Amino acid sequence: MVSSELLSGLLVSNPTAAMMSKSALLKVILLGDGGVGKSSLMNRYVTNKFDSHLFHTIGVEFLNRELEVDGRRVTLQIWDTAGQERFRSLRTPFYRGSDCCLLTFSLDDGQSFQNLSNWKKEFAYYADVKDPDSFPFVVLGNKLDVPERQVSGEEARKWCRENGGHPYFETSAKDATNVASAFEEAVRRILSSEDRDDHLIQTDTVNLQKKPRPEPSCC
Numbered sequence: 001m002v003s004s005e006l007l008s009g010l011l012v013s014n015p016t017a018a019m020m021s022k023s024a025l026l027k028v029i030l031l032g033d034g035g036v037g038k039s040s041l042m043n044r045y046v047t048n049k050f051d052s053h054l055f056h057t058i059g060v061e062f063l064n065r066e067l068e069v070d071g072r073r074v075t076l077q078i079w080d081t082a083g084q085e086r087f088r089s090l091r092t093p094f095y096r097g098s099d100c101c102l103l104t105f106s107l108d109d110g111q112s113f114q115n116l117s118n119w120k121k122e123f124a125y126y127a128d129v130k131d132p133d134s135f136p137f138v139v140l141g142n143k144l145d146v147p148e149r150q151v152s153g154e155e156a157r158k159w160c161r162e163n164g165g166h167p168y169f170e171t172s173a174k175d176a177t178n179v180a181s182a183f184e185e186a187v188r189r190i191l192s193s194e195d196r197d198d199h200l201i202q203t204d205t206v207n208l209q210k211k212p213r214p215e216p217s218c219c
């Protein structure tokens, strides 16, 4: 009798017998003013942790998370950028190749909301996006848990409507409100846009249930 370990070893060493599955690698980038909570949103989504004394980001960082949306398994590569103006030249080279841009502001900071248009322009310029209004942007109003609100939901939705019909989420990285929904919507937006095949990569997943086709026996 063949042990399952041996069978697994045989299948792995014989990739033609194993069925390789495909997973989409999607690059999502978080942009917005310094302090609005971009790093906190990424950390909440990927590690389910929140730090109330997080340092400003310098340059860019990224984390991956696998998820399934509407039956499609994808690997989300989340790029977190430094929002402070002095780090502009460190972040902009990383915009190219993004599949979705999460424009983030803080609900308790009206200026960060006013700056959304600048972030959108900066992204479109450095990512070389020809038609920004048809690119998948998602807008996040973060720090929903803070009572001193400076931006109303109505105002934010109006901006989204008038600037390309972007989806809008009010989130709290602190108490995890709507964070997963926002990232899932980003994936939906990307998958519904056309021409996704260029983002398919081979993963190492091997389906051990599928039996290898028997070699034709020689007489």
Ligand SMILES: Nc1nc2c(ncn2[C@@H]2O[C@H](COP(=O)(O)OP(=O)(O)OP(=O)(O)O)[C@@H](O)[C@H]2O)c(=O)[nH]1
Pocket: 032, 033, 034, 035, 036, 037, 038, 039, 040, 041, 051, 052, 053, 054, 055, 056, 057, 058, 081, 082, 083, 084, 142, 143, 144, 145, 146, 171, 172, 173, 174, 175
């Ligand atoms: N109350 C509350 N505080 C938050 C929330 N998200 C982030 N913060 C806090 O706001 C501060 C700034 O958060 P960061 O995640 O570092 O902000 P950032 O957008 O990454 O800032 P830069 O890296 O400078 O661009 C930190 O002290 C966080 O703990 C939230 O949803 N609610």
Ligand SMILES: [Mg+2]
Pocket: 038, 039, 040, 055, 056, 057, 080, 081, 082, 083
């Ligand atoms: Mg940060």
